[in-house]
Amino acid sequence: MKNVSAALAVHLGGEVTTLATCWRLERNDGWVRGFTDHDRSLVIDGVTYVAATGFLPSAIKSGSDLSVDNLDVDGFLDDEALKAEDLTAGLFDGARIDIFLVNWADLSQGRVLLRRGWLGEVKRADNRFSAEIRGIANRLQQVAGKLYSRLCRTDLGSAECKVVLGPLTDELAISAVSSGDTFTVPTARPTGFYTFGVCTFLTGANAGAATEVLQHNGQSIQLFTPMPRPIAIGDQVRLVVGCDKTPETCHARFGNILNFRGEPHIPGNDKVFSYPIKS
Template sequence: MAAFLERALATIAICWRLERRDGIALGFTTHDRDLTRAGLVYRAAPGMLPSAISISDGLRADALDIKGALTGDAITAGDLAAGRWDGAAVFVFMIDWEAPEGEQFPIARGELGEVSIKAEAFEAELRGPAARLDLPVAEQTSPECRARLGDKRCRVDLAGRTRLTRIVAVTGPDMVEVAEGGAGNAYGGGRLRWLGGANSGLESPVLRSDGALLTLHEPPAHAPAAGDLVEIVEGCDKQLATCSGRFGNVLNFRGEPHLPGIDLLTRYPGA
């Protein structure tokens, strides 16, 4: 137990650190003035409070709701709608506001779940590490590969299949043309990561490609512009023929293309 929690006169401040997937970190505190800890300023955010905190020592998935007012220079409605805070890492802890660089008492950690916006405020759920226990233990069979191209199960090296390029034209709400593309549908099923422009830090899944012309699954959060720097990564249609012929990686194929499905019962004359 931290020593500052045992004092007769409490000097406790609740702090939480939020770190987005693009590396941007913000700090907030329930104290009435800003606090600095480990080089990060924890800003006094009126109206930003966690819900009642309940911690258990079992395997039940603990959850914590965080509510706060939208501030123009910190967490904005536009960033929330664009998904910049989806999956952000969160660490909630208590410190002594008289000695913010001193010891801390951890409360909860995890990542932001569903974020909703109501009027001029937002609500977000914090999912702790125990929430992973709710995931399926075993995978279901599928004719298509269940691995993601380049992950530890697929093992395809993406170093030569990743390219930095720029947007040269915006041909539609969900269509962009890049300076350097690939042959055919090389980037279909891949991803485009925005490194510049209004969408910087976001990712857009690529539906299909035709050379340098990319069709995205959905329009990006903000309108792109010619000259925006992007990173594009090749994709895979998860078919066995593609895995064998294009990547030469059939030994790591994570699917069962030859396993009979439930339609086997209807495969007889007169069905």
């Protein structure tokens, strides 16, 4: 049951309504923005809900069987509000979104909350985007607990791993750029040291963005995906040692085999094919 003020309930029951849909988007870094399908911007609780972006929601569907709610939001990418580079950099991953109705002719009547959730998969084409809104029921489909794995299932440097990353982390300036995903840094670390590690841009156009390292060869660093904005000589990056999660690397590189969180000796499906076939 939704909470609706008495005045707004009367308005909703009338023959003619002046309703507008609003979206409040809050990223994990504290960035907050509001959007509305009304033809003019609205100021609600100190947040300006701009009308220029043009959000379009799909039908809002809710069920009592704990199935995942079905809702997508389409919109235009706007340089002032939503930037394609920010979407690509993952700044909107897991952002919280509230969707509600208001009477634009009398905002004092309050609001009707339609849906509250988090941004899921975001697709982009040309100057448009489509974002999936995931409700709390989506968490019931997530894997809970731990699964057996031949590789280590924990993150390097976590409380379970216990490897101290400070001495294995370097902050360096980019000395040359080959492409959107490959650059050179003046490092003396051996080849492969940063492979599968994390690269975080501290300055430049990509400041704040982080991605994984695909390959470290000498002083050359290749990322898994190109950065959303151009990489420039002089950009400062933080490079953290990588781990391929095998027991060999855990022992040889980190001396941490006692904290290895995997089961490499448990037979897998391929064990069946290791036995000789008798005719």
